[in-house]
Amino acid sequence: MRVVVIGAGVVGAAVAAGLTRRAADVTVLEARRPGAGTTTTSFAWINAGNKNPDSYYALNHAGVHAHHEFAGHGAPWFFPTGNLEWAVSDDDRSALARRIDKAHVRDYPVQQLTAEQAAALEPDLIGQPAGTEYAFFPTEAHTYPALLLARLLGEAKDGGATVISPAQVTAVENRAGTMSVETADSARYNADIVISCAGRWTGQVAELAGAYAPMLDPDLAGSATVGFLATTALVPTRLSRVITTPDLNVRPDGAGRLLLQTLDLDRLADPTAPPALESAIAKEMLGRLPRVLRSTEGAAIEKMQVGQRALPADGLTIAGFADTAARFYVVATHSGVTLAPLLADLVAAEVHGEEAALLGDFRPTRFADGTVRSAPSAARRPGEQ
Numbered sequence: 001m002r003v004v005v006i007g008a009g010v011v012g013a014a015v016a017a018g019l020t021r022r023a024a025d026v027t028v029l030e031a032r033r034p035g036a037g038t039t040t041t042s043f044a045w046i047n048a049g050n051k052n053p054d055s056y057y058a059l060n061h062a063g064v065h066a067h068h069e070f071a072g073h074g075a076p077w078f079f080p081t082g083n084l085e086w087a088v089s090d091d092d093r094s095a096l097a098r099r100i101d102k103a104h105v106r107d108y109p110v111q112q113l114t115a116e117q118a119a120a121l122e123p124d125l126i127g128q129p130a131g132t133e134y135a136f137f138p139t140e141a142h143t144y145p146a147l148l149l150a151r152l153l154g155e156a157k158d159g160g161a162t163v164i165s166p167a168q169v170t171a172v173e174n175r176a177g178t179m180s181v182e183t184a185d186s187a188r189y190n191a192d193i194v195i196s197c198a199g200r201w202t203g204q205v206a207e208l209a210g211a212y213a214p215m216l217d218p219d220l221a222g223s224a225t226v227g228f229l230a231t232t233a234l235v236p237t238r239l240s241r242v243i244t245t246p247d248l249n250v251r252p253d254g255a256g257r258l259l260l261q262t263l264d265l266d267r268l269a270d271p272t273a274p275p276a277l278e279s280a281i282a283k284e285m286l287g288r289l290p291r292v293l294r295s296t297e298g299a300a301i302e303k304m305q306v307g308q309r310a311l312p313a314d315g316l317t318i319a320g321f322a323d324t325a326a327r328f329y330v331v332a333t334h335s336g337v338t339l340a341p342l343l344a345d346l347v348a349a350e351v352h353g354e355e356a357a358l359l360g361d362f363r364p365t366r367f368a369d370g371t372v373r374s375a376p377s378a379a380r381r382p383g384e385q
C-alpha cells in the first residue's frame, strides 16, 4: 500500500512508523521541517487522569499505556515518574477530590499522599499550607518531544519511509481511485491513501481534499489554543516528575533546566508577540517557582514561547476517513504527545481495514452537519484536555 503522510510532527512521525511496521510504502511530506509545528512547544506530560468524556479518557488511558510499552525498560525520551498534584483552596481541593473519586471509579491509579510522603518523592518541595491535599498519579509520565519525534521518525525511515522537507502540500485530489498530492514546488506524489497529520493546519489541508475538519483558530490571542511555556537556565534543584499546582506546572527539561507552565496566565498569550525574557510574564512565571521548589531563587529564563495547540473545534480527537471513498484519512488532536505511540498502531490498522473501537467516537463525520456540540473553554485545570 502506498501512503502519503502530510506533516512530520509527533503524530505524523508516529503514523509513518506504524505504517512501516505493516510494510506500507510511506512518503512523509513536511511543509517546513520535522518538529516545526506544535510538537516542539509542548509541556509533553503524558496523562489521562482528567480527560472527559469517558471515550476520550479511554483513548488517553490507552495512550499512556502505549507509551510505557513503546519505551520498554529505559528509553532516553521517556520519564515514567508520575505526576504529583496538590490543591490548597477549598475550590481546588473539591475539584481534586472529585478527580480522585472519578479515578477510583475508572480504576485509574491514584494515591492520596501526606505532605511528608510528597516530600519523600520530591525532597526539594517547599512546604505548603496546612490542609493542602496531595495526589500522586504513578502511571503518568513526561517526555522530551523532540526525542520522541526523532525516535518515531527514525523508525519510519529505518522501515523505508521517505521524509521530504520542505514540501508544502498545496493540492490533494482523488483521480479515479488514485490519490494525487501536489507540493508547492509542483512535485506530484501518487498514493492509495493520504493521511493528514497537519496539526493546527488540519482545517486547511482537509479543505484541499474537499473534506471538513474544523479546528479552533490557533492564532487567536487569549483563546484555549494558546499558552505560555518558559524554559529556565539550569537550576540547582531536585525534580524528577511533573508537578501540577494551583498556579504553576513544572517538569524537568533536561540538563538541569525546568519547563514552566502557568495556565491562568494563558489568557494573556498572543502568538504574534511572544514575551521577552525580561517581560512581566516571564518574571511572574519565574516568581512562582520558589514557592514550589527550594534552591530556585535567582533562576533565569532561557526561552519564552507561546505554544499553539492543534485543537479540534469540540476539543476532542479527530481520527478517520473524511471522504466517502475512504482514501483521505484525517488525524488531529490535542494531547498528541500522549496519544502518538497509540495512534501509530491504531491509524495503521484502520487504513488497513481494521476498525479501532477506541477511535469510534472521534470520526470527522461528526461535524458533517456543520454543528459543533461543545467548545473547550480557555479556563483549564491541569490535564483537562
Ligand SMILES: Cc1cc2nc3c(=O)[nH]c(=O)nc-3n(C[C@H](O)[C@H](O)[C@H](O)COP(=O)(O)OP(=O)(O)OC[C@H]3O[C@@H](n4cnc5c(N)ncnc54)[C@H](O)[C@@H]3O)c2cc1C
Pocket (backbone or CB within 6 Å): 006, 007, 008, 009, 010, 011, 012, 029, 030, 031, 032, 033, 034, 035, 036, 037, 038, 039, 040, 041, 042, 043, 044, 045, 046, 047, 167, 168, 169, 170, 197, 198, 199, 200, 201, 205, 225, 226, 227, 228, 229, 307, 308, 309, 310, 332, 333, 334, 335, 336, 337, 338, 339
Ligand atoms: C502549550 C502547550 C502545551 C501542551 N501540553 C501537552 C501535554 O502536556 N501533553 C500532551 O499530550 N500534549 C500537549 N500539547 C499538545 C501536543 O503538543 C500536540 O497535540 C502535538 O504536538 C500535536 O502534534 P502534531 O504532529 O499533530 O502537530 P504538529 O507538531 O504541529 O505537526 C504538524 C506538521 O504538519 C506540517 N504541515 C502543516 N500543513 C502542511 C502542509 N500543507 N503540507 C505539509 N506539511 C504541513 C507542519 O509544518 C507541522 O510540522 C500541548 C500543546 C501546547 C501548545
